[in-house]
Amino acid sequence: MIENLLDPVVLFFLAGLIAGVLKSDLRLPESIYEILSIYLLLAIGLKGGAELHESQLHNVISPAAASIVLGIVIPVIAYFILRRLGKFSRPDSAAIAAHYGSVSAVTFAVVLSFLSQIREPYEQFVTVLLVLLEMPAIAVGIFIARLKTTSGPLRVGTLMHEVFLGKSLYLLAVGLVVGYVLGPHGLLPVKIAFVDLFRGALAFFLLEMGLVASNRLADLKRVGAFLVLFGILMPLISSVLGCVLGVATGLSVGGTTVLATLAASASYIAAPAAMRIAVPQANPTLYITASLGITFPFNLIVGIPLYHQMAIATHSLLG
Amino acid sequence: MIENLLDPVVLFFLAGLIAGVLKSDLRLPESIYEILSIYLLLAIGLKGGAELHESQLHNVISPAAASIVLGIVIPVIAYFILRRLGKFSRPDSAAIAAHYGSVSAVTFAVVLSFLSQIREPYEQFVTVLLVLLEMPAIAVGIFIARLKTTSGPLRVGTLMHEVFLGKSLYLLAVGLVVGYVLGPHGLLPVKIAFVDLFRGALAFFLLEMGLVASNRLADLKRVGAFLVLFGILMPLISSVLGCVLGVATGLSVGGTTVLATLAASASYIAAPAAMRIAVPQANPTLYITASLGITFPFNLIVGIPLYHQMAIATHSLLG
Amino acid sequence: MIENLLDPVVLFFLAGLIAGVLKSDLRLPESIYEILSIYLLLAIGLKGGAELHESQLHNVISPAAASIVLGIVIPVIAYFILRRLGKFSRPDSAAIAAHYGSVSAVTFAVVLSFLSQIREPYEQFVTVLLVLLEMPAIAVGIFIARLKTTSGPLRVGTLMHEVFLGKSLYLLAVGLVVGYVLGPHGLLPVKIAFVDLFRGALAFFLLEMGLVASNRLADLKRVGAFLVLFGILMPLISSVLGCVLGVATGLSVGGTTVLATLAASASYIAAPAAMRIAVPQANPTLYITASLGITFPFNLIVGIPLYHQMAIATHSLLG
Amino acid sequence: MEKRKLVTIVTEENIEQLVINDVKKLGAHGYTSVSASGEGSRGTRKGDWDLNKNVRIEIVCDDSTAHAIVEHLMKTYYQDYAMIVYLADVEVLRPQKF
Amino acid sequence: MEKRKLVTIVTEENIEQLVINDVKKLGAHGYTSVSASGEGSRGTRKGDWDLNKNVRIEIVCDDSTAHAIVEHLMKTYYQDYAMIVYLADVEVLRPQKF
């Protein structure tokens, strides 16, 4: 965990978090948040696409299948925990579940940064898993939410846009395609901007995310102890599934760490946007506080190095 | 054309265009559009100034003269096509003509990126031609528009500001002067920011421009078939003039390609700003749709590689 | 002074200043001003922290003490000049004095850029002096202002936040700590973004600062000749103190130049924000025009090279 | 000058497009929108991240359209979304525009 | 509290300075301006590029100034520029300010 805390990216997140908690007058203009998240999604996609360009695609198939399974299983588990044990309403449970089945691209970027920091190699196609994991859980969540409730006609058009053409998925896909088409060589002209600059931009973005996350903490009381606990235990459950499926589908320790982290991460861009439209009765304070206020910091600070240890352990057990 | 499409810069433009057409919720904050366009104009000027620092200036004289001729002849031709054949009102015709006589700095940046991509050398003073071409057409357009119409006193002060102190010309000039004064060596401290980062920033900007252009497509019906056709044919006419004058004034194939592209490009910063103040009766939807919605994408995707072929041909004919 | 003017950073400032004076329509979006100032403060801190990581800290003690002395003495001197000679009200005098006792991080960045330009080495802990100088003068100013006046309860909470958790001090501190903890090696992943890119970003920021400063010039008549004079003479007085204390505490010529520049620089982020809350009766036009409209440009263009000469002279005298 | 109603809506930016489409369907000839932040019964919305932004939409229209808009928004969005709506009297020239 | 008029102008950002200069000439003591987007008879203005931005300008002034502003804007800009103007009644303290 120390290596992790010595990653500038994580230290910047802490700095933002503290600034928020201490109520510093530090504010980043809205636009920087949008610009950086767009930049990061593109850069993640480009890097992934360029690596894909050089990897044997047949290896991706079983991990890809595993990801989709995770994307369906995790939200179902999460739903029942929230509904049965947490006694949350159906819409609330379904909406929160969708967030935990989906993924956080920034958490993904941080785990890659962590792995390169500790020189742990990973499969070059992991970005494909990121893209595959974003979608299914959102569909599952919406499906569950609407099973019995009748909240007027589902604005399917709007919704499909939110999901497939939502900026996060679209930008990842654009980056992936462009990166794949051009390959590492073709990307050279933009390498400095999108590769060399990436970790600095990520650090800067995490300063902002620290501020945003700290603002969510104010709502912790409102959401109740159960959800706080859920925000920490659910990622652990998911990461275990991720580790097992990672090893089972032949991923390296690094690749397994990535899959576990993806499983453990909760969406804070695609899922909220889709849920707000598709499941309006769900209280956004609940899913945002859990995803952004609890799980995101937990994964960054404690989760990632932990999942790495878990990946090693699972490998020596099942590998 | 394939080389061209394999330029990340162009692929990003397509990605933006598609996002817009598919109505993705992808939006870039206004400020990023402004910041990037300011950055690009400065960087273009700096690069040009630094190159100028090392080139023999006497070679620039005849191409410079040729540029000014182009800046006067093109809008006149465009005006008569629009007025006589297109039956557009005098103000509309004059305003649109001014856009096609003036230039697009971003198109200029893309042609340079294209030439370096295909390793085609070009004269180091081309940025001077860019600067020289921006102005005259705007003056010509205003002159024609006001020949007979009497739309209240021309706010000359305001107007001169719009043109000479308009951000595009001012930033290009600042960059050019600073770059020339400091030379490549003096610029070293800012090289990474303004040179190495340039193409990445350009790619990012073109993602945004793709979105902007796609929004203009909605107006295609409004402006009518003639203007759409004009937006494709006018650049071809201008590029022929550019090729001939380029070869005639002793430019290399690369330099000729640049001059042809400049001639073919239509302004979307300086000209609209000036026309809106100086020729208020002209309908901005017309000149913006033509310049930004039709000619800009056409030049980026089809035009530039085509003008390169034309430059080669003209050279083997006249050269 | 010529070397100084050949620094791109200074040329960009002039370009902005001229654009403003000529009333160019060049505007940078607010957000870019905020983003860049945040970035610069962080980067300054990081660089300083990384250097600190490698320097013997015992050398810092006496210069640090000297800085605090300067931070207390300068505002007192400034106050009496303004109050007795300038006949300014107590609040106005105290508020302006606080600005001149505090520091401008950007001026600090420019002097470092100047020193590396002319290859003049300086102590690696200078950023500590920057941080130490920001605070005390603000406290002194508030203390003086409130000695007799009774302007309602001092919102101490708000105020302490403004000062200690004000963004400038907070970001410098964050950078300093992160840089110190990670050291040059640990910062490698973000080096391109925060070190290599720094001077380009600084140049861009100074273009904006030139515009901002030029807008202040409009108020020169309003503030009167005395304050204009003060804005030029006060930095000279402070820089002399800085030089003497620098040499006395064993700083090199470079380090002495830095301390002199810090002493001469006037705050335009922390001090105004704090004064507006703590000394509301003071007229902000006065302190802003003096600090941003007069002293800032003076230091950038004339002051820094001058202070360097003074540092050399003082060394040969006392050294 | 003729009298018209000014409808002011403050709501979540993420439903701006939906609201605008509805408003146009109900007969408004135009609107003006400004990004905002604020606080109300659904907590503070400081715009520090995507779903936390407000938008302030203004519509000048005739009396009946104004009331149609208010009723429609009330029943469609009030229950699930952060939203307030209020009406004011304004005078306009070129009334046909509104 | 005394009565004043509130003049609200929504127009193209590129003529903001011209409009403000005119308004000041006509006797307004101040103004407040906010960047906006919107839609009207001249199409959608989403602010996605330079000439496509709106600005919302607000002026508190006395009745006669208000009407002078409206008339002037109508005849100077309405024909060629995207613009709407409307008036409302407001109450102010420190009336001498306005």
Add this chain to the structure above:
Amino acid sequence: MEKRKLVTIVTEENIEQLVINDVKKLGAHGYTSVSASGEGSRGTRKGDWDLNKNVRIEIVCDDSTAHAIVEHLMKTYYQDYAMIVYLADVEVLRPQKF
């Protein structure tokens, strides 16, 4: 629909939080704030640097709260800060919200 007052405050962004806290203490149930620029007796505030920004704050509340807010702001901030305040009549549904 019921009548309420709309209080509009334009002031320096650096005291936004102080003003909002006061307004809430005085009984307002919410507010909407928008960043602005402008000009008045204290000169031009174009928002080109930190202390030069304006904010436009809007509060819908009942009559007595409205007047309490106006009086409080007048005596607390008018003398030292750039600020204007004005009131207007508005109609709301769900009056209990305000």
